[in-house]
Amino acid sequence: MNNKQGLVVYCILSALLLGASLSVSAKGDPESGQQLSMKGDGSGAPCMACHGPNGEGNAAGAFPYIAGMNEQYLYRQMKAYQTGERNNAVMSMNVDNFNEQQLHDIAAYYASLSKPASTSKDTDSELLKQGERLVSIGNWEEYIPPCSTCHGPNNRGVNENFPGIAGQHASYIKQQINAWKNGNRKTDKVQLMEAVAKRLSDAQIEAVSAYLASIPASE
Ligand code: HEC
Ligand code: HEC
Structure with missing residues (x-):
């Protein structure tokens, strides 16, 4: 070869x-996730401040679109900012206070939106x-x-x-x-x-x- x-x-x-190796079932509530996305985690800013009102992101700020991405993928990435597997000074602080259920809810909400053009x-x-x-x-x-x-x-x-x-x-x-x-x-x-x-x-x-x-x- x-x-x-x-x-x-x-x-x-x-x-x-x-x-x-992976087949975790989805368990987030998108309505609760939407509320949380507008409130933020207490120490950070609301998600839309950077990711936009429809999760479309922003090129100038290197803020990714998160709308329409896979729910489990989104959950895993937010978790990674909490554990330090991902490290970014602008993003990490925005999700560090959410508990497991809240992370699943937010993931379900963004996964339910359409991807941007x-x-x-x-x-x-x-x-x-x-x-x-x-x-x-x-x-x-x-x-x-x-x-x-x-x-x-x-x-x-x-x-x-x-x-x-x-x-x-x-x-x-x-x-x-x-x-x-x-x-x-x-x-x-x-x-x-x-x-x-x-x-x-x-x-x-x-x-x-x-x-x-x-x-x-x-x-
Ligand atoms: C102050 C700006 C800002 C705010 C507020 C913010 N983010 Fe982010 N977000 C970023 C940046 C910048 C990145 C990319 C960081 C990096 O390079 O890892 C990011 C990345 C992400 C990612 C990874 C996406 C991917 O494709 O892997 C997710 C998921 C995410 N943010 C969710 C959220 C959620 C949910 C909220 C609200 C609770 C939020 N963000 C609030 C700036 C922000
Ligand atoms: C051998 C498989 C493989 C190939 C080939 C590959 N990727 Fe990836 N890529 C991955 C995996 C797996 C992830 C998710 C990693 C994680 O779990 O965070 C990823 C994630 C990414 C991300 C992060 C997306 C986000 O939303 O945060 C970018 C950007 C990316 N890849 C770009 C590329 C580009 C550009 C190429 C081609 C030059 C490429 N990849 C080729 C496996 C691959």
Whole structure:
């Protein structure tokens, strides 16, 4: 088996393993979650101050869209800010006082909203073309698999393990890839994403972020 085949087999096995190991049932109440999103956790700001009234996020602030994302994924990420597996000075304080039920409720609320329309105005076509190549074909010489291998058809996400990244704000995508590189994000237990992040150069990060932001988050 050569390196390329090895990488493909590794990706497929890892995806199967992850899928099989997790099947927690949803238990959040979206109405209570909506209330909590407007009140905040007591020490932080209401979610909409940064993530917008419809969970659409904001490119300038690197505030991700969280509307329409998988409920369990959202729960797990908020939990990660509480435990320190994710570390971000702007975000962590906004959820640290919520209890388990409240986290499930908020996750259920945001999961129930529609994903936003793509807002990217990027028209640098050379950059977008380079990004598209990396996202859809990868770069086998550098062991970079296509993002869609894990993030699913059109990069719109697969189950609770592989988040949708299509239509996400470029500033946020960039910030996450760098967070894996510099150790501020450790949510990825089997290092699937971390391994990819560590192989991406700054120019490649720029290109994939711009391209992903320019494609639709959903149909
Ligand atoms: C002051 C601005 C601010 C407020 C208020 C805020 N957030 Fe965030 N949020 C951020 C930033 C910035 C990030 C990205 C941080 C990082 O790089 O990890 C983020 C990330 C997230 C993520 C991770 C999304 C993903 O795709 O992994 C979730 C979930 C989230 N916020 C939920 C909430 C909820 C729920 C509230 C309200 C209780 C809230 N946020 C309030 C700024 C904010
Ligand atoms: C081998 C599988 C795999 C491949 C290939 C992969 N990712 Fe990921 N990615 C993941 C997993 C798993 C997560 C979720 C990690 C976690 O649980 O926090 C993730 C999360 C992300 C996130 C965070 C999304 C959010 O809402 O916070 C971004 C951004 C991302 N990936 C970008 C990319 C890009 C760009 C590529 C292609 C260059 C790529 N990924 C290729 C597995 C992969």
